[in-house]
C-alpha cells in the first residue's frame with residue numbers, strides 16, 4: 821500500500837458545532853496521521869480560488885459564501901491510501917447518501933454544508949496541500 825498525503829478541511833458548519841476533536845478522532849482511528857494543521861478564516865478570494873474548478877457550477881457562489889462564513893480547520897493527513905481512506909471516513913458528498921458512521925452522516929445535514937472537504941486524487945492533493953502549507957510546515961512522524 822502506498823503512503824499518501826491528502827488535504828482535509830473541517831468546514832465552518834462543523835467548526836461551529838464544536839466537533840473538531842471528534843472529527844480528528846475519526847481520522848486517527850482510521851490510521852491517518854495529522855502532519856500539519858492550521859485554523860483560518862478564508863477570504864472570498866481564497867475560497868474562490870480553492871474551489872475554482874467549480875466556478876461554472878450553479879452552487880459556486882453559495883459555496884464560497886458558506887466557506888467564508890466562519891473559521892475552518894485545515895490539515896494534511898498522511899497514511900496508507902490516505903486519499904481514498906479519508907474519503908471513506910468522510911462519506912458521500914450528500915449526507916443523506918453517506919454511509920452510517922461516516923463524518924458526513926454523523927455531523928452534516930445538507931449537501932451544501934457537509935462538514936468536511938477531502939482531496940479526490942493525488943494531483944489535487946498535491947495542489948491543495950501546497951495551497952495551504954509550505955513544505956517546512958509539514959511534520960511527518962519520521963524525517
Ligand code: IDP
Pocket residue numbers: 879882883912913931932933934936937938940
Ligand atoms: P466533495 O466535497 O465530496 O469532493 P464536490 O462534488 O467536489 O464534492 O463538491 C464540492 C463541494 O461543493 C461539496 O462538498 C459541497 O460543499 C458543495 N456542493 C456540491 N454539490 C452541491 C449542490 O448541489 N449544492 C450546493 N453545494 C454543493
